[in-house]
Amino acid sequence: MRKSLIFLLVFSVMLVLAGCQLGTSSSDRSITVYSERHYDTDQYLFDLFEQETGIEVRVIDGNADQLINRLDNEGEDTEADVLIIADAGRLHRAKSMDLLQPVHSDVLFNNIPANYRDEDNMWFGLTKRARVLVYHPDRVDPSELSTYEALTEPQFKGRVVTRTSTNIYNQSLMASLIEIMGETEAKAFAAGLTANFARTPAGNDRDQAKYVVEGGADIAIMNTYYIGRMMNSSDRFEQEVANTVKVFFPNQNTSGTHVNVSAAGVTKHANHSEDAIKFIEFLSSETAQSKFASANYEYPVHVNVEIDDLLASWGDFTAQSIPLSVLGEHSYRAAVIMDEVGWE
Numbered sequence: 419m420r421k422s423l424i425f426l427l428v429f430s431v432m433l434v435l436a437g438c439q440l441g442t443s444s445s446d447r448s449i450t451v452y453s454e455r456h457y458d459t460d461q462y463l464f465d466l467f468e469q470e471t472g473i474e475v476r477v478i479d480g481n482a483d484q485l486i487n488r489l490d491n492e493g494e495d496t497e498a499d500v501l502i503i504a505d506a507g508r509l510h511r512a513k514s515m516d517l518l519q520p521v522h523s524d525v526l527f528n529n530i531p532a533n534y535r536d537e538d539n540m541w542f543g544l545t546k547r548a549r550v551l552v553y554h555p556d557r558v559d560p561s562e563l564s565t566y567e568a569l570t571e572p573q574f575k576g577r578v579v580t581r582t583s584t585n586i587y588n589q590s591l592m593a594s595l596i597e598i599m600g601e602t603e604a605k606a607f608a609a610g611l612t613a614n615f616a617r618t619p620a621g622n623d624r625d626q627a628k629y630v631v632e633g634g635a636d637i638a639i640m641n642t643y644y645i646g647r648m649m650n651s652s653d654r655f656e657q658e659v660a661n662t663v664k665v666f667f668p669n670q671n672t673s674g675t676h677v678n679v680s681a682a683g684v685t686k687h688a689n690h691s692e693d694a695i696k697f698i699e700f701l702s703s704e705t706a707q708s709k710f711a712s713a714n715y716e717y718p719v720h721v722n723v724e725i726d727d728l729l730a731s732w733g734d735f736t737a738q739s740i741p742l743s744v745l746g747e748h749s750y751r752a753a754v755i756m757d758e759v760g761w762e
């Protein structure tokens with residue numbers, strides 16, 4: 419018993435020493451990435467990064483809330499160097515929980531427009547998505563459509579669907595409107611929209627488009643990439659839905675269509691922060707951007723990079739120009755307002 423304990427102790431010390439050696443050896447560098455994404459293209463890009471730099475990329479999947487909670491629980495002991503999740507509202511949560519560290523990188527500053535990264539450089543947008551109006555062409559003439567705010571008008575009574583107010587995408591949309599029009603008008607919008615709902619909010623973004631095709635509503639507020647996902651789904655009905663509905667970019671002559679990002683940040687307790695920065699820089703590069711974005715039918719944030727054919731088929735659009743950092747700052751008020759007007 420005692421002998422085996424001593425053996426175990428010696429063995430552990432040897433392992434720790436071996437670990438130290440690995441840590442200092444340049445031929446065996448690695449980073450750990452907590453990512454909400456799980457696409458084949460990501461792995462292709464990570465392999466490319468590994469070939470170019472010799473830095474191995476270890477990925478741990480999970481949804482955003484799981485990964486944020488895990489980081490929080492692990493504290494200083496975390497193995498994570500990089501966090502990749504969607505929605506500026508969630509990134510703000512990670513930032514305010516003190517889970518990220520600031521990064522000063524000219525590469526990132528050059529590749530990523532200022533409004534798509536955190537004002538304190540805690541996170542950097544890598545792909546963007548638009549929250550658009552999706553309509554049934556048999557029941558809606560696009561000339562009827564103009565802005566998010568116009569959906570509060572009487573002609574849209576009982577014709578609009580979107581998901582619940584607890585959903586971060588809708589909270590971020592509302593947060594953007596608070597920033598653009600102020601709280602009073604944003605609240606009037608939320609109340610008017612709620613009054614025009616075709617049903618009590620339910621389901622995810624795809625379910626809204628499905629409900630439109632099933633005839634329950636005429637217009638859905640949802641994220642663009644779900645159209646791409648459904649078009650390429652193995653589910654026949656999802657394909658039918660995606661091929662039936664049309665995309666409309668609202669607020670083109672006013673404040674622009676609401677956009678949000680998926681983004682990456684270096685964790686506060688990263689053990690390999692320099693390599694983590696190199697990794698995020700790589701994902702922001704022209705080489706990586708179109709692949710990284712098109713894996714989820716999103717738009718690259720890098721301005722020089724071409725977009726996916728499907729996205730190109732919807733045409734160019736003007737996005738809101740607000741810094742996305744403000745979405746997280748207004749998300750609490752956004753949730754309160756939606757609750758107050760009865761948006762379930």
Ligand SMILES: [Fe+2]
Nearest residue numbers: 504587623641
């Ligand atoms: Fe999503």
